[in-house]
Amino acid sequence: MTYAKTAAFTQEQQQLARVAKALAHPARVAIIQFLASKQTCISGDIAAELPLARTTVFQHLQELKAVDLIRGEIDGLTVCYCLNTELLQQVHQQFTGFFLEATAGAVCGPEDACSC
Amino acid sequence: MTYAKTAAFTQEQQQLARVAKALAHPARVAIIQFLASKQTCISGDIAAELPLARTTVFQHLQELKAVDLIRGEIDGLTVCYCLNTELLQQVHQQFTGFFLEATAGAVCGPEDACSC
DNA sequence: ATTAAATGTCGTAAGTTTGCGACATAGATA
């Protein structure tokens, strides 16, 4: 039942939410940063870089793959994980659009009570 | 147990994940867009704009308030909801930094297999 | 003082996420 009403929102809202959800865990943020820090694809032990069990990291990797933010190619014994930089750029634009729209009004300051 | 290991990540990663999580549902994206579209604070029936029950919308509003993306001031019988544009701007910068970092490497194209 | 309207609080059902250990599988190498 949990996501029962998702279909009632626009594609744009759903897509933004979907990506946001993929980034909604520090481990997944860390994984992307780690892949970015190596300037290349990674074969292997990402789990060793994180304070989590191997299977848990694998699970996070699956989630990132599910939204296509990263790719994974099997290469013999190891797997090669890559960032999908093209999608990341696209998503960046989408978020920028969202934030610009949201900040355009400049309604309330940070401390002041609002004066409705 | 679910968020047991969160503390093991950096503040930056946690903050980004926290905001991403707040945006990780289309209803919450829609709420922010709705508040932005009115160029002012809103007293009242946000639920009427969304395909969800009043209490459910209220719950989403609470979550957005919890990360301080929106503010709510009680004003007599109604409540005045505002975007925290200052925070939104800050978060926008944070996301931009993250995405720039992530796309800097430009490792793999969208279709090509990676060449590890 | 009653009552109507607008919000907030609680509880609950169903589904999802997180984190992990145990087991399965597939190349590589002796």
Place this chain on the structure above:
DNA sequence: TATCTATGTCGCAAACTTACGACATTTAAT
């Protein structure tokens, strides 16, 4: 061929999320 290493798959327990109805609270009007 046995076996080591690197990954993938399953299943489980605990916690979290989503969605909603029923009830409480608060303010404004009559």
